[in-house]
Amino acid sequence: MNNLPSHIAIIMDGNGRWAKEKGLKRTAGHEQGAKTVRDITIHCSNIGIKYLSLYAFSTENWNRPKLEVEFLMNLLHRYFISELPIYLENNVRFKAIGDISKFSKKLQNTIKQTEEKTKHCSGLTQILALNYGSKDEITRAVNKVVSKGLDITEKTISSHLDTADIPDVDLLVRTSGEVRVSNFLLWQIAYAEMFFTKTYWPEFTTYELDDILSDFNTRERRFGGI
């Protein structure tokens, strides 16, 4: 493919509905969804994608039942422990975006250690959005710019976002049939190509991603030009 996106962002949605349709608990959907994360990450790394951003927990997801939130926090912790060798084997650098200060100290430490232990990896950068909301990110960025006494410009805002060193999104994918962006990377998707699929995240495959990449390959991006 001659035109591969450098940055793919995915809104991983539909874990709960996938589980419900199978007569399982919603948590089984999250468990299966974590496996899809591994498959898609390894695939993106193999085909030479530079940045993969995955929406894992939004600033609005705290509104879910307490038990589901607790399950997700535990799942995240288990995920980082099990994935560290996978990151290292695949030369994947891990980076978190979002306000992780709202997580337990234990989870925060695990997240920071995973970043630290993979920072030398030079292949794919996998970015997980954790307690992430775009409005929150932009607000935090603007506050940082103001407190440093800098002018508020596109450049200073961009360079104070959690994604400061990461290029804008080229391709945004959302699974599960919902056609909305739910507060994900609003600034960074300004010129992203969008792709929506009905597939639930636990069933999303590398084959379907390849189809989306072929479609992306045919799109003409004009960035306001002609």
Ligand code: IPE
């Ligand atoms: C996405 O799946 C995962 C998270 C938001 C944590 P959902 O849990 O939103 O699944 P549905 O949308 O209810 O099916």
Ligand code: IPE
């Ligand atoms: C978006 O999914 C957040 C994540 C995928 C982490 P939601 O399921 O929370 O979004 P809405 O509520 O359907 O917009």
Ligand code: MG
């Ligand atoms: Mg959902």
